[in-house]
Amino acid sequence: MKIISVAFKNLRRKKIRTGLTIGGVAIAVAVLVSLMGFDAGYQKSLTNDIDKMGYQVLVTAKGCPYEAATLMLKGGGGLRYMEQEVYDKITKDPRIEKITPQLAATEFDKDRQNGQGGIILYMGVSDSYRELKPWSKFKSGKWFSGEDADEVIIGYEAAELEQRSAGDQIFIPNLNKTLKVVGIFERTGTQDDGIVFMPLKTAQRIFDLPGKLSGIGIKLKNIGQMSDFEESLYNEPGIQVISMAQVKGTIFNLVSSSRAMTNSIAFIAILIAVIGVINTILMSVFERTKEIGVMKAIGASRLDIFRIIWLETTLICILGGVLGDIIAILGTSIVEQIIRKVLPYAPVGKLVIITPSLLLGSFIGAVVMGLAAGIYPAYRASSMRPVEAIRSGE
Amino acid sequence: MANLLIKADKISKVYKLFAEEIKAVNNLDLEIFQGEFVAFMGPSGSGKTTLLDILGCLDRVSSGKLEIFKQDVSALKESELVKIRRKNIGFVFQEFLLIPTLTALENVELPLLFAGMPQERAKAQGLLEKVGLGGRVNHLPKELSGGERQRVAIARALVTSPKILFADEPTGNLDTKSGQQICEIFQELNRKDGLTIVLTTHNQKLGTQAKRVVYLKDGTIVSREESSLCV
Ligand SMILES: Nc1ncnc2c1ncn2[C@@H]1O[C@H](COP(=O)(O)OP(=O)(O)O)[C@@H](O)[C@H]1O
Ligand SMILES: [Mg+2]
Numbered sequence: 001m002k003i004i005s006v007a008f009k010n011l012r013r014k015k016i017r018t019g020l021t022i023g024g025v026a027i028a029v030a031v032l033v034s035l036m037g038f039d040a041g042y043q044k045s046l047t048n049d050i051d052k053m054g055y056q057v058l059v060t061a062k063g064c065p066y067e068a069a070t071l072m073l074k075g076g077g078g079l080r081y082m083e084q085e086v087y088d089k090i091t092k093d094p095r096i097e098k099i100t101p102q103l104a105a106t107e108f109d110k111d112r113q114n115g116q117g118g119i120i121l122y123m124g125v126s127d128s129y130r131e132l133k134p135w136s137k138f139k140s141g142k143w144f145s146g147e148d149a150d151e152v153i154i155g156y157e158a159a160e161l162e163q164r165s166a167g168d169q170i171f172i173p174n175l176n177k178t179l180k181v182v183g184i185f186e187r188t189g190t191q192d193d194g195i196v197f198m199p200l201k202t203a204q205r206i207f208d209l210p211g212k213l214s215g216i217g218i219k220l221k222n223i224g225q226m227s228d229f230e231e232s233l234y235n236e237p238g239i240q241v242i243s244m245a246q247v248k249g250t251i252f253n254l255v256s257s258s259r260a261m262t263n264s265i266a267f268i269a270i271l272i273a274v275i276g277v278i279n280t281i282l283m284s285v286f287e288r289t290k291e292i293g294v295m296k297a298i299g300a301s302r303l304d305i306f307r308i309i310w311l312e313t314t315l316i317c318i319l320g321g322v323l324g325d326i327i328a329i330l331g332t333s334i335v336e337q338i339i340r341k342v343l344p345y346a347p348v349g350k351l352v353i354i355t356p357s358l359l360l361g362s363f364i365g366a367v368v369m370g371l372a373a374g375i376y377p378a379y380r381a382s383s384m385r386p387v388e389a390i391r392s393g394e
Numbered sequence: 395m396a397n398l399l400i401k402a403d404k405i406s407k408v409y410k411l412f413a414e415e416i417k418a419v420n421n422l423d424l425e426i427f428q429g430e431f432v433a434f435m436g437p438s439g440s441g442k443t444t445l446l447d448i449l450g451c452l453d454r455v456s457s458g459k460l461e462i463f464k465q466d467v468s469a470l471k472e473s474e475l476v477k478i479r480r481k482n483i484g485f486v487f488q489e490f491l492l493i494p495t496l497t498a499l500e501n502v503e504l505p506l507l508f509a510g511m512p513q514e515r516a517k518a519q520g521l522l523e524k525v526g527l528g529g530r531v532n533h534l535p536k537e538l539s540g541g542e543r544q545r546v547a548i549a550r551a552l553v554t555s556p557k558i559l560f561a562d563e564p565t566g567n568l569d570t571k572s573g574q575q576i577c578e579i580f581q582e583l584n585r586k587d588g589l590t591i592v593l594t595t596h597n598q599k600l601g602t603q604a605k606r607v608v609y610l611k612d613g614t615i616v617s618r619e620e621s622s623l624c625v
Contacts, residue, residue, distance in 0.1 A: 001496075001500045001503050001504075001507065002507070002512075003507060005500075006493070006495075006496065006500075006504070006507075009495040009496060010495050012495070013494075013495050290491060291491070291493055291494075294487070294491040294493070295493070295504070295508070296476065297450075297452055297479070297485045297487075298479075298484075298485060298504060298505045298508065298550060298551070299476065299479055299480035299481075299505045299508035299509050299554065300476070300508045301473065301476050301477075301480075301508070302472070302473065302476075304507075304508050385472070386452050386453075386472075387447050387452050387453045390452075390487065390491065391443075
């Protein structure tokens with residue numbers, strides 16, 4: 001027999017109480033791991049989303065920059081429109097390496113999602129779009145046959161959802177228009193996966209937006225010229241220039257302001273768990289006054305008693321930590337769903353990334369918490385005087 | 395002359411209850427030699443338990459000088475007393491006071507853990523066999539009768555091979571038959587193994603089995619008698 005089994009057996013004595021306490025620790029750990037996993041996952045996915053747009057600068061019609069930022073990420077442009085002349089004008093700028101015009105439009109399709117209805121995002125693009133996204137590959141089919149063809153290429157997920165393959169027809173009910181599917185993109189892990197693409201001119205025609213654009217994506221030759229470039233467009237009426245770095249910052253800010261809230265929830269969960277652990281162990285110490293007295297009488301030193309009680313606390317927190325990690329792992333998809341509902345903008349990739357180092361860190365955190373929570377009860381137990389403890393309650 | 399284990403010189407233990415001072419042990423002189431079997435008897439409240447606790451290094455004297463194994467323990471701190479207790483002193487209590495979550499064997503092993511001699515585990519098994527519980531080593535205290543529990547407690551007290559065994563009313567919670575068995579175990583330990591035993595009792599039979607009975611009243615010794623029965 002070892003000292004640890006004395007501690008362990010005592011925890012098993014009051015199974016419900018021990019279980020509830022472990023549960024409290026587990027919830028606190030799970031909340032913390034989910035939040036931190038979200039932090040990591042969100043940043044990574046967002047960065048991926050933004051990098052995979054292929055451009056560093058987006059020119060859109062003037063409007064709320066926050067709104068534009070999120071709308072643009074959702075579909076490559078704020079749903080305000082500007083004149084195509086802007087594109088013609090900027091495109092000659094020598095600082096630009098690549099430039100592509102876009103026209104995004106949404107339509108509600110009541111048959112989508114098993115009759116629930118849903119919004120489909122359409123995007124008119126020109127050939128230059130592919131130059132900005134060299135990684136985008138066809139799963140099947142090929143690029144549009146012409147600048148004004150009644151054809152679409154569907155993103156991977158949209159195609160899966162709609163069960164479409166190259167050669168099919170798609171019908172846009174509100175416009176009473178039928179288009180031919182000429183290609184399906186491979187998965188990119190970005191918003192593009194959910195978009196239905198068509199030639200820019202086709203989009204302008206069928207959505208009745210002649211000569212309009214929703215955005216212009218630009219890749220500069222030298223990123224250092226960014227502010228310079230922005231400056232030069234400052235006087236252009238009706239447009240705004242958004243740098244991707246700015247967008248990232250804006251979205252991070254949005255998210256981190258809501259994180260102040262979630263962080264305090266995590267903090268409270270941890271606090272409650274710690275108090276729960278202290279309370280449980282303290283109760284069990286007082287209930288065992290006689291036993292502790294006897295242990296001292298048969299040779300336990302203060303340190304021996306301290307160790308037993310400390311071990312009990314730490315065991316609770318270790319078990320709680322492991323359980324919390326398991327809950328966090330199992331709960332990832334649920335947390336993702338909740339976050340997606342709440343967030344103003346959620347990137348396509350995994351929102352919650354739970355890494356081994358995060359699990360290890362949270363486990364160590366739980367152990368440290370146990371050690372800290374155990375100090376006071378262990379001290380109380382170890383300073384009981386043997387005679388008084390043994391004769392107590394007579 | 396036999397080896398002097400305990401020498402108490404005018405020891406007192408004073409409890410302060412509000413304004414009142416209770417002298418639970420009052421100016422008491424006592425010597426206990428190796429191999430003795432001493433019983434403290436006397437009415438309830440006469441100070442038997444208090445005296446036993448003090449002699450067993452569980453508690454400290456308020457005044458006077460107490461030497462145990464030639465060491466002055468009157469002024470020792472709790473952390474130093476525990477070192478003396480750990481290897482030299484075994485304790486048995488009226489209410490057995492086994493750890494309810496541990497089996498009989500584990501209860502007996504526990505002092506070895508505290509004394510830092512876990513390698514002597516085999517001794518625990520041997521002692522349980524010696525007190526007639528070889529077949530119940532894996533039982534929890536609640537699965538044992540009172541007499542059996544007290545025998546486990548005796549094995550626990552003996553596992554570190556103490557020089558003295560202290561027992562406070564060891565048969566006080568037992569029926570006559572179980573009490574008799576415990577008496578016999580003490581007899582055997584004292585006679586065969588030469589273990590020094592100091593106990594308190596109300597039990598006349600256990601008292602008369604002791605080689606020496608010390609009668610207490612109000613914290614002082616009122617008479618000492620050598621028992622003629624068992625010498
Ligand atoms: N912790 C204590 N505080 C105050 N008085 C005590 C305490 N312990 C014992 N006493 C008193 O000391 C006296 C001796 O008690 P005790 O040694 O238990 O006697 P016995 O064991 O002979 O019945 C009693 O009067 C008792 O009330
Ligand atoms: Mg008593």
